[in-house]
Amino acid sequence: MTYILAIDQGTTSSRAILFDQDLKPQAQAQQEFGQIFPKSGWVEHDPEEIWQSTLDVCTEVGLDQVAAIGITNQRETTVIWDRHTGHAIFNAIVWQDRRTGEYCDSLRDEWQEKIADKTGLLLDSYFSATKVNWILDHVEGARTRADAGDLLFGTIDSFLIWRMTGGASHVTDATNAARTMLYNIHDGCWDNALLELFGIPESMMPQVLDSAADFGTTTIFDRPIPITGVAGDQQAATVGQACFRPGMMKSTYGTGCFALMNTGDTPVKSNNRLLTTIAYQLNGKPTYALEGSIFIAGAVVQWLRDGIQIIENAAETTDMALAANPEEQVYFIPAFTGLGAPYWRADVRGALFGLTRNTGRAEIAKAALESVAFQTRDLWDAMQKDGATSASVRVDGGMANSDWTMQNLADILGVDVDRPTVTETTAMGAAYLAGLFIGHYPEPDEFAKSWALDRRFSPEMPASDAAARVAGWNDAIARLTN
Numbered sequence: 313m314t315y316i317l318a319i320d321q322g323t324t325s326s327r328a329i330l331f332d333q334d335l336k337p338q339a340q341a342q343q344e345f346g347q348i349f350p351k352s353g354w355v356e357h358d359p360e361e362i363w364q365s366t367l368d369v370c371t372e373v374g375l376d377q378v379a380a381i382g383i384t385n386q387r388e389t390t391v392i393w394d395r396h397t398g399h400a401i402f403n404a405i406v407w408q409d410r411r412t413g414e415y416c417d418s419l420r421d422e423w424q425e426k427i428a429d430k431t432g433l434l435l436d437s438y439f440s441a442t443k444v445n446w447i448l449d450h451v452e453g454a455r456t457r458a459d460a461g462d463l464l465f466g467t468i469d470s471f472l473i474w475r476m477t478g479g480a481s482h483v484t485d486a487t488n489a490a491r492t493m494l495y496n497i498h499d500g501c502w503d504n505a506l507l508e509l510f511g512i513p514e515s516m517m518p519q520v521l522d523s524a525a526d527f528g529t530t531t532i533f534d535r536p537i538p539i540t541g542v543a544g545d546q547q548a549a550t551v552g553q554a555c556f557r558p559g560m561m562k563s564t565y566g567t568g569c570f571a572l573m574n575t576g577d578t579p580v581k582s583n584n585r586l587l588t589t590i591a592y593q594l595n596g597k598p599t600y601a602l603e604g605s606i607f608i609a610g611a612v613v614q615w616l617r618d619g620i621q622i623i624e625n626a627a628e629t630t631d632m633a634l635a636a637n638p639e640e641q642v643y644f645i646p647a648f649t650g651l652g653a654p655y656w657r658a659d660v661r662g663a664l665f666g667l668t669r670n671t672g673r674a675e676i677a678k679a680a681l682e683s684v685a686f687q688t689r690d691l692w693d694a695m696q697k698d699g700a701t702s703a704s705v706r707v708d709g710g711m712a713n714s715d716w717t718m719q720n721l722a723d724i725l726g727v728d729v730d731r732p733t734v735t736e737t738t739a740m741g742a743a744y745l746a747g748l749f750i751g752h753y754p755e756p757d758e759f760a761k762s763w764a765l766d767r768r769f770s771p772e773m774p775a776s777d778a779a780a781r782v783a784g785w786n787d788a789i790a791r792l793t794n
């Protein structure tokens with residue numbers, strides 16, 4: 313039996329999963345790693361922890377029968393390292409980090425439109441470009457070293473591949489490149505004007521390949537293994553959910569929530585503050601998507617556990633939501649690091665609305681779970697205005713395991729929410745891309761036939777109740793953002 317190994321380097325944990333010939337997960341290892349919050353709105357990871365946890369899970373799951381490796385990763389998170397030593401010169405600045413918010417504001421008038429036209433993105437600290445600029449400005453001597461060609465930039469995929477290939481490959485794929493705010497998604501190349509704007513020498517940038525390609529061969533294990541698939545985690549989930557036809561949409565509930573709708577070979581420009589991105593690139597041909605990005609989804613549950621410590625594990629939230637007093641309607645806006653789509657407000661922070669003397673742990677936990685549905689509804693409305701017509705959405709990610717949350721999502725969206733049998737669709741997408749390249753897995757149309765439904769959640773709440781709750785949410789958002 314030969315397997316394809318998927319490495320899923322996420323925001324809160326690193327995972328390795330072995331997929332068999334039928335794309336069924338057969339073995340899995342997972343390791344959480346530290347979150348570093350140096351200041352309000354700042355989020356960092358230690359690149360060595362990312363590296364070590366990745367190595368550990370690969371070793372734990374076993375590589376004896378692995379034919380190829382696919383890598384998928386938290387996107388935008390920025391690492392800069394020395395090409396001679398392989399040492400990162402600063403912590404990884406995580407996608408959630410808002411430290412460059414004011415810098416983005418200062419560029420807005422002149423650059424917002426140009427950046428949107430070239431990259432499909434909004435000018436925001438979420439993306440890698442201003443994070444690279446910040447590191448070059450704040451680490452002593454970094455700019456001189458960068459100009460001398462001694463430093464390399466990469467998103468997490470790039471950093472891992474560089475290390476796994478002993479420095480032989482400095483590469484990324486088009487989906488990750490599309491999240492840097494430095495990549496022209498129409499021309500398929502790094503954009504010189506943007507590199508210049510952010511003071512980034514082109515010598516730092518990785519080569520951009522298709523999502524199924526020869527990314528190099530890892531030489532750090534007992535035997536050489538090719539790395540043949542790479543995609544950002546949300547794009548890998550889009551592939552894993554087999555959203556290959558225009559109009560198909562998936563929504564992933566991990567640390568954040570990211571809804572992507574396939575728009576085919578047309579890069580659709582949103583009028584409602586969604587992003588245009590590359591869903592996957594095969595045989596040199598990009599397939600585009602519209603994306604809505606929410607920064608806090610499952611992370612709100614982590615905060616209940618690790619922050620205010622009112623739960624011991626994530627699954628407890630279901631019983632709490634069931635036990636909550638239905639008369640109490642608390643709105644929890646988890647804008648811990650600002651609001652993403654469609655508001656894009658780096659400056660606001662979280663809030664609870666509607667507290668009474670009867671509000672307790674259960675009501676707060678319920679409001680935390682509900683915040684995920686309300687935020688998705690905001691994205692859904694924006695997608696509809698941009699022309700989406702889908703009557704259902706495919707869900708995945710850690711939080712999709714919560715039946716209560718998924719039922720509430722169907723109620724608040726007013727459409728069917730479909731959960732597949734494999735919720736590790738992110739890893740599955742990466743494995744599929746890697747296996748596709750070596751001829752181990754079939755072409756996309758054939759693969760799409762194997763998508764299997766675990767459970768469909770259909771709306772049960774009366775539409776008027778859902779509308780009243782959504783109105784309450786909109787009111788809370790208006791109060792916070794005004």
Ligand SMILES: Nc1ncnc2c1ncn2[C@@H]1O[C@H](COP(=O)(O)OP(=O)(O)O)[C@@H](O)[C@H]1O
Binds near residue numbers: 322324566610611
């Ligand atoms: N049963 C559950 N109910 C609610 N939230 C859950 C449940 N299981 C996992 N989660 C949340 O899902 C997230 C983990 O999902 P995962 O897809 O592994 O995230 P990531 O890839 O961002 O690290 C955590 O934030 C966790 O709080």
Ligand SMILES: O=P(O)(O)OC[C@H](O)CO
Binds near residue numbers: 322323
């Ligand atoms: O770690 P996740 O699964 O929440 O995904 C993070 C995204 O890639 C950030 O854009």
